[in-house]
Amino acid sequence: MQYTFELEGQALIVTLRGELDLHTSPEFKEKLTRLFEAHLDITNLIIDVKGLSFVDSSGLGVILGRYRELQERGGRLFFVEANPQIKRILQMSGFQKISEFASSTADVIERI
Amino acid sequence: MTSKNWIKLEIPSDTRNVAFARTAVALFASQLDWTLDELEDIKVAVSEAVSNSVIHGYALQEGLVIMEVSYHGSELRIVVEDFGKGIADIEAAQEVGYTSIPEERMGLGFTFMHEYMDEVMVASELERGTKITMIKRVRELES
Numbered sequence: 001m002q003y004t005f006e007l008e009g010q011a012l013i014v015t016l017r018g019e020l021d022l023h024t025s026p027e028f029k030e031k032l033t034r035l036f037e038a039h040l041d042i043t044n045l046i047i048d049v050k051g052l053s054f055v056d057s058s059g060l061g062v063i064l065g066r067y068r069e070l071q072e073r074g075g076r077l078f079f080v081e082a083n084p085q086i087k088r089i090l091q092m093s094g095f096q097k098i099s100e101f102a103s104s105t106a107d108v109i110e111r112i
Numbered sequence: 113m114t115s116k117n118w119i120k121l122e123i124p125s126d127t128r129n130v131a132f133a134r135t136a137v138a139l140f141a142s143q144l145d146w147t148l149d150e151l152e153d154i155k156v157a158v159s160e161a162v163s164n165s166v167i168h169g170y171a172l173q174e175g176l177v178i179m180e181v182s183y184h185g186s187e188l189r190i191v192v193e194d195f196g197k198g199i200a201d202i203e204a205a206q207e208v209g210y211t212s213i214p215e216e217r218m219g220l221g222f223t224f225m226h227e228y229m230d231e232v233m234v235a236s237e238l239e240r241g242t243k244i245t246m247i248k249r250v251r252e253l254e255s
Binding site for chain 2: 021093
């Protein structure tokens with residue numbers, strides 16, 4: 001599992017590559033949480049899932065946890081380049097109600 | 113060639129083995145004629161069942177997870193068994209959003225298993241363990 005973080009104004013852009021599951025999600029959660037704590041001005045979370053080959057409820061739980069923080073900050077959650085399988089599991093988990101899907105990070109940056 | 117086959121895997125309840133379990137099962141299952149999406153469905157279901165054993169059955173402590181995977185004709189059967197603490201209320205545990213660790217988990221493990229497999233049966237006894245049986249059938253292509 002690889003991930004990169006990039007701050008762009010009040011947006012945190014996270015790029016995920018590999019498989020996010022019970023084994024890989026704790027470290028990802030820790031890093032993401034630390035960034036949220038260090039940058040209280042983060043109001044938009046943009047997750048590029050183009051390279052995400054697998055995710056289950058363990059991985060989605062980490063993202064949902066950060067969404068709750070975003071909500072408190074009045075922010076928004078975006079998923080970029082979700083393939084059909086990832087989109088399906090996101091929709092099944094209810095993420096389509098609380099997040100927005102986009103075709104590129106640049107597209108989201110333009111929107112926010 | 114016979115239309116049935118089986119494998120049995122015994123793995124320690126280590127988080128690292130969740131990926132191994134789903135990949136091994138998908139590799140075995142690929143002897144049947146699934147679409148790529150269906151194989152992904154099987155991987156998610158196995159990941160959830162094994163994660164359930166590791167987190168809830170053994171509370172991330174050492175334990176044994178036994179998996180028996182078989183098919184007969186077009187029916188794939190996956191059994192994931194642990195000998196951990198068991199589930200107190202099986203019906204409640206399978207409800208959407210149910211979790212015994214609300215700050216960490218989404219409570220969607222069983223929901224995904226039910227969604228991605230055709231049948232899911234759960235047998236559990238407190239302090240003795242849990243056995244999850246999941247069945248998925250290859251769809252006949254319409255001609």
